[in-house]
Amino acid sequence: MFKKILIANRGEIACRVIKTARKMGIKTVAVYSDADKNALHVRMADEAVHIGPPPANQSYIVMDKILDAIKATGAEAVHPGYGFLSENPVFAKKLEDLGVAFIGPPASAIEAMGDKITSKKLAQEAGVSTVPGYMGLIADADEAVKISGEIGYPVMIKASAGGGGKGMRIAWNDQEAREGFQSSKNEAKNSFGDDRIFIEKFVTQPRHIEIQVLGDKHGACLYLNERECSIQRRNQKVIEEAPSPFLDEATRKAMGEQSVALAKAVDYCSAGTVEFIVDGDRNFYFLEMNTRLQVEHPVTELITGIDLVEQMIRVAWGEKLAMKQEDIGINGWAMESRLYAEDPYRNFLPSIGRLTRYRPPEEEATPSYAVRNDTGVFEGGEISMFYDPMIAKLCSWAPTRGEAIEVMRNALDGFEVEGIGHNLPFCAAVMDHPKFVAGDISTAFIEEEYPEGFEGVTLGAPALKRLAAAAASMNMIVEGRAAKISGAMRNHMRRVDPNWVVLIGGEKFDTVVAEGQGGWDVTLEGETWRVETDWTPGMSLARATVGGEPIVAKIDVGTGGARVRYRGADMKVQVLTPRQAELAAMMPVKTPPDTSKMLLCPMPGLIVSVDVEVGQEVQEGQVLAVVEAMKMENVLRAEKKAVVTKINCEAGASLMVDDVIMEFE
Missing domain, CATH: 2.40.50.100 (RNA polymerase II/Efflux pump adaptor protein, barrel-sandwich hybrid domain)
Known part of the structure; x- marks a missing residue:
């Protein structure tokens, strides 16, 4: 087995590869730019080599710098992660010439299937159903408009060497085709160093479902079931799950066998993914093949028990696959929520800055549930403007889809991130959305369900009542502490009034709070709720049981109340005396400044x-x-x-x- 491998990547995927390498007893080498000198992957690796300035086209995708790092450290193999050089056949060939193993498919397979135009032609020649489109190179915006009109709007403009939503635009008319062509070309050149563009028909109401394949160098190739990746925005996946709630066994088998046939046609080995568009009648159309590890690979690992990074390393070493197709099953259900450094309240635009607080939920693995968090950042670290905004992948597993969603809900509630804009509230909102819960989704889910953008979550009455009861109890804890003045005799302690008014989510609740054994009894609107919590003032995460149901909420106490975030809702909560509540109702509301001009x-x-x-x-x-x-x-x-x-x-x-x-x- 390899003694030392270099990871030609950064962030969470570099950390992910390092974990498996460490488990296998393999030493690791990290590479880093100026922006990443204090990054987590640099800290985790056994060695680290500086490769240049922050822009990727001056560091992470400069082949000579990666090759120099290999020579300097004596690394025997390279894992490319995803993005950057992962699907660059020239890089794979250079490694081969250097006598260094590429932990991925051969250069010929990357060239044949990694290129979107070539892979489409090969799929068509093999009789695979593909989406109508123009596979030739497009010279300029005028030709793009002409081709788009011939195909028929809407069309998808895509970078040939693209991935991760980069260099992709949907055009509904000539103007959008012209603008989209130029933007896609610019993004493709900056991200991949390849500005070739192609155009295909955009299938409305599609589901994005992909098949994970795994092959060795001895001719064996398997499919490891599917992943549903339909929750996307700007063509970039946000939430994935495995298996898909839409596929039946016959369709799964057909898609899997077709994916394997396509992989074998180019002598594919290592891990790869064949992506499909699936319509409402379960007709599936080949989109592209990603000749690398996918971002969402953890959900496949969770339902199969197979470490894909380990298998990639073993295949690169020359080992045969230790499993057969009949050994691949589906155990339970897995979800992945991508944590992005972007503000959902600003139409998901990127956010940068320092992570003043970064505390993910504890990773756990039990027979009834699991929580996993693949990340590449730490509290106090910087989110840079130079790279992809994804900073973590929060995953859940449980025996059923409903249980996996519930595990994810609680994990999202307990994920603390401060200092940057982030999409945790949006992910929480999706987990509670009736259409998502029912599995009734498509790639148009976000634009259809949030046409005006994400404006937060408005909680229903039951959730507000539970939060109000919890807030009233927590207020009693604060008041009780304040009453115990240091040095005072017990019989001189200030009595805490049991009557409080809770203002939350635009609602007003009159409460009466009585201390009971091991908790509080809160009466509001004629109903008494039992509240049990170990929260103490100063804790930013409040865990409580209200009426027998668990609640995990983020708490930020300030002057005039507290900010509470729960299940995607972001609210101000005030707990006042009855007289304070009367006066608060008379206070004027501050008008925000006019920026309309x-x-x-x-x-x-x-x-x-x-x-x-x-x-x-x-x-x-x-x-x-x-x-x-x-x-x-x-x-x-x-x-x-x-x-x-x-x-x-x-x-x-x-x-x-x-x-x-x-x-x-």
Whole structure:
């Protein structure tokens, strides 16, 4: 077996590979840019080599720098993770020439199947059903518009060397096709060093279901069931699960066998994924093959018990697969929620900064449930603008889908992240959404269910009552502590009044709180709730049982009340005396400043272009500026007709959230 491997990647996937290598007794080498010198993967590895400045095209995707690191450390093999150089056949060939093992498929398979255009042609030649599209290279935006019109809108504009949602746009008309072609081309060049673009028909109401395959160098190839990846935004997956709630056994078998046949056609070995679009009648269409480890591989590992990274390493060493197709089963259900450094309240735009608090739920594995968190960050670390915004993958497992969802709900409630915008509230909202719970989903789920963007969760009356009862009990704990003045005699302790008014979620609850043995009895609206909790003032996470049901809520106590976050809801909670509540109702509400005549920068990023001038009249929907952050271009458009009166920045400027780009009249 290899004695030392280099991981040509960063973040959580580098940490993930290091864990398995450590388990196998293999030494690891990390590589890092200036931005990652204090990163977790650097700390975890046995050795680390600096490879350049923060931009990926000056560090992580510069082959010569990776090769120099291999030579300097004597690494015998390279695991590429995903993204960066993972699907670059030139890199795999260079390793082969150097006598270093590539922990992935051969360069010929990467070239044949990793390239989206080539893989589509091969699939068509093999008789695989594919989505209609234009597989040739597209010269310019005019040709893109012409081809899109011939295919018929809507169309998907995709980077040939793409992945992870980079270089992908949906166009519904000529204007969007023209703009989407250029943006996809720019993103593809910056992310992959390859700006080739192709166009295919966009299938409405599709489900994105993929098959995990695993092959060795001796001709064996298996499929490890499927993953449902339909919860996406901007073509990037947010929540995945295995198995799919939609497939039946016959469809699963057909998709699996077709995936294996396709892999064998190119002598595929190592782990790979064949992606399909599946319509409402379970017709499936080949999309592409990812010749690498997928981000969402943990859910497959959880239902099969197979460590895919270990298998990749063993295959690269030359071992035969130790299992056969009949050995692959489905044990229970697994969910994955991707924690992104992006603000769901700002249309999921990237967020950067310091993680002032980062405390994931405890990882556990029991016969009845499991919680797993693959991460590459730590409390106090920085989230950089230079890389993908995903910072962790929270996974749950349980015997049934409903139980796996419930485990995920509790894990999300107990995940503490502060200092940056993040999508934990959105993930929590999805877990409670009736359509998701029913398995009634498609890749259009987010845009259909949140057409105006995510605005938080409004809790129903039962949840608000439970939280109100918990808040009243916690207030009694605070008041009880305050009553015990240091040095005072017991008979001089201040009596704590049992009557309190709880203001939460726009509702008002009159409560009476009585201390009982081991807990509190809270009466509100004629009903008494038993509350048990070990919470003490200063704890940021409150765990309680209210009426026999567990609650985990994040608590941030401040002046005038507390901020409480629970199941995707973010609320201010006040516990007042009856007289304080009367006076609070008379307080005026502060009016937010008017920014309707300003274009504010929605995220920290780099201004790629300013597309208007002072004095110019702009129309609704017109492009005003383009901002790049975390390898994604974001086009900012006019919300209404106006005249530009002032422009505060130019192309190349770095801006923070809410910096004023331009003003209007």
